[in-house]
Structures are given as structure tokens and as C-alpha cells.
Amino acid sequence: MAIEKSLIQPEPVISAIINGDNTGVLKINGEEHPYEAPDVNDLRQALMKRVIGEAATLNRPVRVTSMDDSGVSYLVVSPTGEVEEEQPTTVPEDASTIMERIPSIRAATTTVEAAKAVTTISREAASAAPSAVAGTTTRRSIREAESFLAAPSTVEPATQGIRGMLNSLGLSLAPSEDELSEREDIRLASKHFAGTRTIAVVNQKGGSNKTPTVADLAAVFGRNGGSVVAWDNNPTTGTLGWRTEQGDHSRSALDVIANAEALLSPTAQSADINAFVHHQSTDKYDVLRSDSDVDGTHEVTAEEVDILHRVVSKYYRLILMDSGNNHRSAEWNRMIDHADQLVVPTTNEEDRVEAALLTLQGLDLKSERSAGLAANAVVVVSERQEGEARLSQETAEKFRPYVRDVVVVPFDPALKSGQIRFGALKRSTRRAWLRAAAAVARGL
Known part of the structure; x- marks a missing residue:
């Protein structure tokens, strides 16, 4: 069942940073919560458990922006543990600048500046979240129709990063740009x-x-x-x-x-x-x-x-x-x-x-x-x-x-x-x- 996104509110603003040394920071409305785990999968599960708990306390879905080695992901999490990926219709200029500086942000995840940077992404991604738009059908000549077989190839779900971890729990999230780039090189x-x-x-x-x-x-x-x-x-x-x-x-x-x-x-x-x-x-x-x-x-x-x-x-x-x-x-x-x-x-x-x-x-x-x-x-x-x-x-x-x-x-x-x-x-x-x-x- 799809998560009812109309129930989501601007607050709380939640962001997560996952480091390569199995440490991370979860920030909820400006308050930082450090995490550490034996391996990265345990770390992601601990962070996700806390986010699900926040949604359950509020009894409504919440948005979370996650950043790891594979890039930035925008997720919606329900009180019962469902997770869906969300793509903003546009990426704000400030967020683009931040994403270009991801290596420097990751190196400073224990600083206030790093948390603020990811929070900026969270707020702007939330404001740019997709909304339903009604469309109309325009009649065209059948001669203009392209082959119905010319559909894009199916992309296998993500196997890396937090998206891969979530997919191992039964979801089917698309791979990040970094993972797609690696697949092309392979x-x-x-x-x-x-x-x-x-x-x-x-x-x-x-x-x-x-x-x-x-x-x-x-x-x-x-x-x-x-x-x-x-x-x-x-x-x-x-x-x-x-x-x-x-x-x-x-x-x-x-x-x-x-x-x-x-x-x-x-x-x-x-x-x-x-x-x-x-x-x-x-x-x-x-x-x-x-x-x-x-x-x-x-x-x-x-x-x-x-x-x-x-x-x-x-x-x-x-x-x-x-x-x-x-x-x-x-x-x-x-x-x-x-x-x-x-x-x-x-x-x-x-x-x-x-x-x-x-x-x-x-x-x-x-x-x-x-x-x-x-x-x-x-x-x-x-x-x-x-x-x-x-x-x-x-x-x-x-x-x-x-x-x-x-x-x-x-x-x-x-x-x-x-x-x-x-x-x-x-x-x-x-x-x-x-x-x-x-x-x-x-x-x-």
C-alpha cells in the first residue's frame, strides 16, 4: 500500500549522514543524535528504526534525507515501517551546490556545518516534492505514434548504499547516480x-x-x-x-x-x-x-x-x-x-x-x-x-x-x-x- 503523502507536514526536518567508518548522525529538527554500529547495515537499521519510531509517535509519515557514499536519497517513512523513495521535481540551486561538495561534508559529519548542509537539502527537497498534476489528452495523428515496443530497459533495483539495504528488506528502490555510473563502467x-x-x-x-x-x-x-x-x-x-x-x-x-x-x-x-x-x-x-x-x-x-x-x-x-x-x-x-x-x-x-x-x-x-x-x-x-x-x-x-x-x-x-x-x-x-x-x- 502506498504511503499517504498528503499527511506529511513540514516538521520535523530529519536528515541522516552515514559515514564509511560505521558512524552516523541523525538530526531531527536541529538536534543531533550520533550513532555507531559494528557494520554499515546495522548502522542503517538503527537509524531507520529511530526514524520509524518518530513517525509512529507522530502517527503520520515523515520525510528523511539520507546521505552516504552513494549520494543523497530522499525517503518517505510511514509509522508502520513502509519506506518509499521520493524524487523532487527540481533540485534547488543551494542543494546542488551542497551535493557537489558531498566529500567535504562527509569529512565533517561531526560538525554543525555538515548537519546544517544536509538539513538545507532536507528542507528544500521537501519544498520541491512532487505534487499531483491533472493532464488532458490531445488527439494526434496515428502516423506520429512511435512503436509501443520501444520502451526503456528495466533498471535493476539498487544493491548499494542505503537504497540497497532497504531493498534487501523487500523494497525496490532505483539505484543512485553513482551506482548507475558504476554499472555503465562494468x-x-x-x-x-x-x-x-x-x-x-x-x-x-x-x-x-x-x-x-x-x-x-x-x-x-x-x-x-x-x-x-x-x-x-x-x-x-x-x-x-x-x-x-x-x-x-x-x-x-x-x-x-x-x-x-x-x-x-x-x-x-x-x-x-x-x-x-x-x-x-x-x-x-x-x-x-x-x-x-x-x-x-x-x-x-x-x-x-x-x-x-x-x-x-x-x-x-x-x-x-x-x-x-x-x-x-x-x-x-x-x-x-x-x-x-x-x-x-x-x-x-x-x-x-x-x-x-x-x-x-x-x-x-x-x-x-x-x-x-x-x-x-x-x-x-x-x-x-x-x-x-x-x-x-x-x-x-x-x-x-x-x-x-x-x-x-x-x-x-x-x-x-x-x-x-x-x-x-x-x-x-x-x-x-x-x-x-x-x-x-x-x-x-
């Missing part, structure tokens, strides 16, 4: 292209985060159903093999070259490549390592890069190529010849940023094709250490006029050393890499 990262696509990850300066960028992008694409190989196209021992799982063998790209004829034969089977690559058990992609012999002397030629690319193109739909730092070498330049999309990683350190710029400028001058790759590039700025979010954003802004997209990845200690496992990253870091993978997919 859709892009899950896309299957007609033919193999090659992504080159390049920066002519070492320590610019090339290998973590390859591993994390490969993990996003692999976890979302892609057929993905991360190829260490390095003239010497590359670090991709050090930062990822090793299979039950030690084979490398040189072994693939030696066995290329058999792997490319019409009788070869899809599982044959498993003898030469190293599968990442949780992140669902494979690694083709560079030669790791300390006394090795073989240098991969441009022609051998062609052979390797033919082999991996036969067995995988998506190829991510890690690279060395010598942009004049044969294997580096042939990698560019095979690339469909360029990713230029950098930290926010000045020399890495300058090297990223020089890499793009060099490709712009090399040929018409490589200039197109540079203009369509995705730059990934990884924070070197905590507390450098502002510097990273400033770095990103330097590149935005010159490339297709720039994504900032926050600092994460799980990326500093050792094997890279996507599931060990913080949620904010995983979200940033998903955003980066979606940006890459848009260019494919």
Missing part, C-alpha cells in the same frame, strides 16, 4: 569486441607505475569476463613476472617464439597456450612473461614481436602490453604498430609526469597513426603516497587538454610491493581502476 569493461584489441602501456621513464597499471587493468577486464593476456614486452627481465603469480612452469615469450609454428597450426587447440602463460587464479587473466635468464643474450626483434602478436591474437581477445623504457628499441616501436589504444601511466612525481608528456609528444611526431594514438590516449595518474590527492588532480588537469581521458587512482599500500591482487585493494582504488578500464574500452 558494462564497458565486459564488452566483447569483434576481433582482438591491443592496449600498449607506455612511459619512457622507469618507476612510472606501468606494471601495476597493466596488472590492474588486466584484472578488471579479466574479472568481467574478458579473454585477457598481459604481455611483458620488455627487452630485459621485466617486473610483470615478479608482481604476478607464477604457474607450474617458468616459460616466457622466448618459448612461445620457439613453438610459434605449432601454436599457430590449424590443429592447435585453445588450451595449448596454457603451457606458456601464467594464469592469475583470482583475477582471471594470463601473463606472458619476458625472458628472465640472468645470462641471457637474446634481444627480441621487431619480426619476433609480430610472431608473438599473431600467437596471442589467436588465443586472446584482449592484449595488454607492458613495455620497457627505451622508446627507440625495435620491440617498443613494433608494439606501437600493433596498438589499438594507448595508456600512459604516471605518478605525480615531476620527472615521471615530464616523461609521460615526452612520450606523448614523441608519438605525436613519429607518424600519423601514432599521433592518433597519442591524441586518443588515456593517462592514468597514480598517487605516490597518501595525502597527495590535490597534487594528483593538478597533474591530471595538465594532461586533460591533450588526451581523450585522464583517471586518477588513489594511493593504496597493496600496490607498493609484492604480488598484485585486485581483491586486496581498497574499494576506492578498485573503483578507480574500473573507471580507468571503462575509459580504455571507450577507445576500442
Whole structure:
């Protein structure tokens, strides 16, 4: 049964702030009530129980504005515990400004200013609540009618934030804008292209985060159903093999070259490549390592890069190529010849940023094709250490006029050393890499 909204009155003004550390503040007519719980679901239930109690005391529905990591929600709560989502017909200018400053508000949830900001949203949302409007039917020519089958796709209910929690209790609230954005990024990262696509990850300066960028992008694409190989196209021992799982063998790209004829034969089977690559058990992609012999002397030629690319193109739909730092070498330049999309990683350190710029400028001058790759590039700025979010954003802004997209990845200690496992990253870091993978997919 729908909640009778005509019974709602301007008072009380109720707002709730839910923090990522399982603390929250419920404000009722200016009076703050702090809450803390073992986990976020318990916290939301405690806040909702208090709101239902307020409605029961008044014996009428109340409005509540809730803010969490997924954004701002406008809810109507009845005395018997029914909850409905409400969308204002317009968002007041002041409320829009507040919503744009949600990160700063969330960081100050124990202050009077934060509570006042959310209360502003509550009051203005209430004044802009939808009202019933009577309409009239106008006759039109049947020729103007669009197909009745052209209805919008059904949107699955929210699974995140307070809306997701309420849906787990039996409601069916729509997802927030943040959740819809994440779903769109997942859709892009899950896309299957007609033919193999090659992504080159390049920066002519070492320590610019090339290998973590390859591993994390490969993990996003692999976890979302892609057929993905991360190829260490390095003239010497590359670090991709050090930062990822090793299979039950030690084979490398040189072994693939030696066995290329058999792997490319019409009788070869899809599982044959498993003898030469190293599968990442949780992140669902494979690694083709560079030669790791300390006394090795073989240098991969441009022609051998062609052979390797033919082999991996036969067995995988998506190829991510890690690279060395010598942009004049044969294997580096042939990698560019095979690339469909360029990713230029950098930290926010000045020399890495300058090297990223020089890499793009060099490709712009090399040929018409490589200039197109540079203009369509995705730059990934990884924070070197905590507390450098502002510097990273400033770095990103330097590149935005010159490339297709720039994504900032926050600092994460799980990326500093050792094997890279996507599931060990913080949620904010995983979200940033998903955003980066979606940006890459848009260019494919």
C-alpha cells in the first residue's frame, strides 16, 4: 500500500549522514543524535528504526534525507515501517551546490556545518516534492505514434548504499547516480569486441607505475569476463613476472617464439597456450612473461614481436602490453604498430609526469597513426603516497587538454610491493581502476 503523502507536514526536518567508518548522525529538527554500529547495515537499521519510531509517535509519515557514499536519497517513512523513495521535481540551486561538495561534508559529519548542509537539502527537497498534476489528452495523428515496443530497459533495483539495504528488506528502490555510473563502467569493461584489441602501456621513464597499471587493468577486464593476456614486452627481465603469480612452469615469450609454428597450426587447440602463460587464479587473466635468464643474450626483434602478436591474437581477445623504457628499441616501436589504444601511466612525481608528456609528444611526431594514438590516449595518474590527492588532480588537469581521458587512482599500500591482487585493494582504488578500464574500452 502506498504511503499517504498528503499527511506529511513540514516538521520535523530529519536528515541522516552515514559515514564509511560505521558512524552516523541523525538530526531531527536541529538536534543531533550520533550513532555507531559494528557494520554499515546495522548502522542503517538503527537509524531507520529511530526514524520509524518518530513517525509512529507522530502517527503520520515523515520525510528523511539520507546521505552516504552513494549520494543523497530522499525517503518517505510511514509509522508502520513502509519506506518509499521520493524524487523532487527540481533540485534547488543551494542543494546542488551542497551535493557537489558531498566529500567535504562527509569529512565533517561531526560538525554543525555538515548537519546544517544536509538539513538545507532536507528542507528544500521537501519544498520541491512532487505534487499531483491533472493532464488532458490531445488527439494526434496515428502516423506520429512511435512503436509501443520501444520502451526503456528495466533498471535493476539498487544493491548499494542505503537504497540497497532497504531493498534487501523487500523494497525496490532505483539505484543512485553513482551506482548507475558504476554499472555503465562494468558494462564497458565486459564488452566483447569483434576481433582482438591491443592496449600498449607506455612511459619512457622507469618507476612510472606501468606494471601495476597493466596488472590492474588486466584484472578488471579479466574479472568481467574478458579473454585477457598481459604481455611483458620488455627487452630485459621485466617486473610483470615478479608482481604476478607464477604457474607450474617458468616459460616466457622466448618459448612461445620457439613453438610459434605449432601454436599457430590449424590443429592447435585453445588450451595449448596454457603451457606458456601464467594464469592469475583470482583475477582471471594470463601473463606472458619476458625472458628472465640472468645470462641471457637474446634481444627480441621487431619480426619476433609480430610472431608473438599473431600467437596471442589467436588465443586472446584482449592484449595488454607492458613495455620497457627505451622508446627507440625495435620491440617498443613494433608494439606501437600493433596498438589499438594507448595508456600512459604516471605518478605525480615531476620527472615521471615530464616523461609521460615526452612520450606523448614523441608519438605525436613519429607518424600519423601514432599521433592518433597519442591524441586518443588515456593517462592514468597514480598517487605516490597518501595525502597527495590535490597534487594528483593538478597533474591530471595538465594532461586533460591533450588526451581523450585522464583517471586518477588513489594511493593504496597493496600496490607498493609484492604480488598484485585486485581483491586486496581498497574499494576506492578498485573503483578507480574500473573507471580507468571503462575509459580504455571507450577507445576500442
